[in-house]
Amino acid sequence: MDQRLKIFNGKLITPSGIVDNGCMLMADGAITAISDRNIDAPDALEIDACGKYVSPGFIDIHVHGGGGHDFMDNTVGAFLAIANTHARYGTTAMLPTTLTSSKEELLETLRIYETADKQNKNGSQFIGMHLEGPYFSVKQCGAQDPRYIRDPDPEEYMEILSNTSVIKRWSAAPELKGAIEFGKYVTSKGVLASIAHTDAIYEEVLIAMENGYSLATHLYSGMSGVTRRNAYRYAGVIESALLLDEMDVEIIADGIHLPPPLLKLVYKIKGADKTALITDAMRAAGMPEGESILGSLKNGLNVIVEDGVAKLPDRSAFAGSVATTNRLVYNMITIAGVPLPEAVKMATATPAKIMKIENKKGTLAAGMDADIVIFDDEINIEMTIVKGRVVYRKTLAYNETAGS
Template sequence: MAVTVFSNATLVLPDRVWPGATLAVTDGRISEIDQDLHVVDAIDLGGMYLAPGFVELHVHGGDGADFMDGTAEAFRTVCRCHARHGTTSLTPTSTVATGPQYDKFLNLCDELYGDVLGGARIVGSHFYGPYFARPARGCHPDQEFLVPNADNADRFTKLAAKMPLVVTVAPEIENAEWLVRTYAPRGVKFNAGHSHGTFSQVEAAVSWGVKHVDHLFCAMSDRARLRQTQAFPMRAGVLEATLYFDQLTTEVIADGKHLAPELLRLAYKAKGADRLALVTDSMRAVDMPDGEYWFGAEGSGERVRKKDGVGVTLDGTALASCVMGMDHCLRTMHFAAGVPLVEAVRMASLTPARILGLETEIGSLEVGKRADLVVLDHELNVRQVYVGGASIGGF
C-alpha cells in the first residue's frame, strides 16, 4: 500500500480555502483530509496551495507537437507539456483535417485513453473540425468540412461507447439536427462552435441536445457580424445565445491575449463559475520560442506564428490559437479579471470535470477521488504536479 501525506498545505476546496491542512493519498486516491497533523515523512508544503489538478477540455498541442501529428509520441509530448502547467486530465482536440487524419486521431485517442507516462491523463476525446461552418473556421486548415451522414458520423462517434466523446457542430450546417438527435442518445456530448448561426438556431440546438459552446467570443456570430449580412432589425447570434441560455455551459481562453479582462469579467458574471470553464485552446508552440509553426498536422496544417505570447496568422491580422498553459490562464482569471481564487480554480478543475461527466473521479480535493494534485505558490506558479498520486516532478 503506497501512502503519501502532504502537511502544512493550504487546500483549495470547491467552496473555500483551508489553510494548515493535511491531505493523505493511498494507492493513488485521496484517503484523508484533516487539520494539520504531525506525520513522519510527510511532505511539508510550507503553506503553499494544494489544488486539484486542472482538467482541460480544449487543447491541440504543446512543446512542438500537435495531436494531429498522428503518433503516440506526439500525444505523449503534448500531455507531458501540459502537465508541467498543472493539467492532469485532458481531452485531445483535433483540427480541421482530412478523412484519414481524423481517423488516425480517433484511433490514437482510443489507444492511449487513460495513458499517463509522466504527463496528463487522456480522459476523452474532443472531435473538432469536420462539422464547422466553413466561413467560421478561423485559423483552421481549409480542408475537409462534411455534411453529417450515417457513414461519417458512425465512424467518428464510435468512441462514445468507451470514453467521454465531445463533438463540435455548427448548428446552421446541413443535417446538424439529425446528427445531434441521433447520437446524443448514444452518449455523444455535443458542443456548438465555429458557427455564424443565429440566436434562434442556437435555441433550436439546445432543444436537440447541445449543452456547451466552444471558446466564448471567438469564432462565433454576434449582433455586429449578423448585421453585415442581414437587414434590420438587428439579430442576436451565438454569442448572445450563449450568455442567455442557462442550460449552456461555455469556456474562455484566459491567456490575456484573446480576451481583455473586462470580457472575462462579463463571462464570469453572466455564466458563473459552475457554467464557465477555463481552456487554453493551445497549439504546438507552448514552451517553444517565437517563430513559425504548423497549426494542425505537421506539414499539412496551417502555418501560423508565435509572437508576443500568442499565436497569430502569418500576416499578423488575426489570432491563431493560444501558446500558454492552464496555469497562465488561472493567473489571468484571478489577478487580471479579479475572480476569487476558489472560483478560478473551480473553473479550471471541477467545472470542466462536470462538463465531461467525470466529477465523481476528478476535479476537486475530496476523499475517494483520484489524487490528481497541483502545488502552487502564492503567485500561482506550479511547483509540483501529481497524477494519481505519482509525482511527475517539480518546476
C-alpha cells in the first residue's frame, strides 16, 4: 500500500464549487475523502497548500513534445522527458500525438509508446496515442509534411489498429475519399474520430458527425471557413463546429494561434462543457526561444521560436505551439474573461469527458484518480501529483514524518 497523502489549507476546485480551507486524502492512487474541514489522518504525509488552489490535474489530449524532445523522435527517453517536462506545468495526463508520416514510422512510434508507458513513473501519465494524420487535405496541411499526406487506406488503417490497442484518437479530413468509412471503422474500435486539416463544408461535416466524427481538432487552425463557389457562400468547418451543438472543439489558447476575440467567441458559443484546452506543443515547449525542429530529429521541419510561438523560417506562418497547460488556463481567465472554475474545467473535466475517462479523471471527488495540481493566482504550478505520487514540487513542502 502506498503512503497516504493529505492536502490541507487549500482552495479545492470541486464540481460543486470552490471549497475554502479544504482538506483531502489520497491512498493507492485515488482520492479517498474531501472535506471543508480538517480530516484526521495521523499516518498520512501532510501537504500544506498555503491557501493556494487545489485542482484536478490538467489533461492535454493533443501534445507533440516538449523539453527539447518530440514523440516522433521514437526513443523511450524522448517520451519520458516530454512527460516529465509537462508535469512541471500541471499536466497529469496526456495523449502523445504524432505527425503525418510513413506507415513504418508510425508503427515504430506506437511500439515505443508501449515500452515508454511501462517506464513512465515520474511524469504526466500517458492515456493513449493520438494519430494526427496522415489522412488530410493537402490544401490545409499547415506544417504537416505534404509528402506523407494521403487518402484513407482501409488496408493500412486496419493493419495499424490490429497491431496495437493504444490508439485512442485519430484525426482526419472527412471530405477525403474513404474518410466516412474510416470514421465509422475507427469509432467501432473505440477510437475517437476527430476532424482536422480539412477543407470540408458544412454538408460534409454533418455527414461526418453522423458517422462518428465528434471533435474539431485545434479549431480555426488547419480548417476551412466560409468559402465562395460560383457566387454562393458555403459554411466551412469552423462555422460548422460552432453551430453543431453535438460537436466538441479543442483550442490552442496560447493567445497567439487564437487572439482574445476568438477565444471569447468560442467560449460564448460552445461554453466550457464543449471546449477543451490543448497545448499542441512541439519540442520547444519549456525551452528557450531560438531555432528548433518540428517533428522528428530525423526528417522534421526547421522552425524558429519567437514571440511565444514556433514559426516557419521565413515567418510566413505559425509552425507549432510552445504552450504549457497552466498558461492556457491563465490566458482563458485573463484575456478571455472566463471564470477560474470554468477555465479549469476546460483543462480537466471537459477533456476527460471527450476521451470518455470522466469516471476516473477530471474532477476532485472520492474514488477519482489522485491527479492533483496546486497553483497560485497566476496559475504558476507549485506541485503536481499523478496517481497519488508527487512528481513535481516547486516550493511547497510536505512533512517527511507522518502526523508530525
